[in-house]
Amino acid sequence: MQKVSIIIFLAASLSASSVSAEDLLAGADIGYGEYLSGECVTCHSQNGTNSGIPAINGLDAGVFATVMHAYKAGDIEHPVMQMVAGRLDREQIASLAVYFASRPSAQ
Numbered sequence: 001m002q003k004v005s006i007i008i009f010l011a012a013s014l015s016a017s018s019v020s021a022e023d024l025l026a027g028a029d030i031g032y033g034e035y036l037s038g039e040c041v042t043c044h045s046q047n048g049t050n051s052g053i054p055a056i057n058g059l060d061a062g063v064f065a066t067v068m069h070a071y072k073a074g075d076i077e078h079p080v081m082q083m084v085a086g087r088l089d090r091e092q093i094a095s096l097a098v099y100f101a102s103r104p105s106a107q
């Protein structure tokens, strides 16, 4: 299975895209993000440690939103995350991005 490196993907999409990270975060509501995060933390560890599934606490909100939109669009292939992101709208992704960015990372 071929997998696009997220870093390479981000570098390409952020420079080629007319949509800025700020646009992706429009309408973000941190309380709504916390509410929506319940589903995510069944897989992504809440204390930010990486146990096979990448930790998502403390990720830059713009990077977080860009990655989620990439899963949603199928630009990054991963069946689980494509399904998870596919159900979320732009405002929900923005809210999750600012919420997880506010959480302390393990490092």
Ligand code: HEC
Binding pocket: 006, 036, 037, 039, 040, 041, 042, 043, 044, 053, 054, 055, 056, 064, 067, 068, 076, 077, 078, 080, 081, 084, 096
């Ligand atoms: C069923 C388990 C599961 C659930 C539920 C889940 N994820 Fe994931 N998530 C994963 C796995 C596994 C990966 C690694 C995918 C890959 O390698 O591309 C991942 C990757 C990610 C990444 C990329 C992180 C990185 O550094 O590569 C983000 C961001 C993310 N998930 C956010 C979320 C959010 C937000 C939710 C809730 C709306 C969520 N996930 C729900 C399993 C899950």
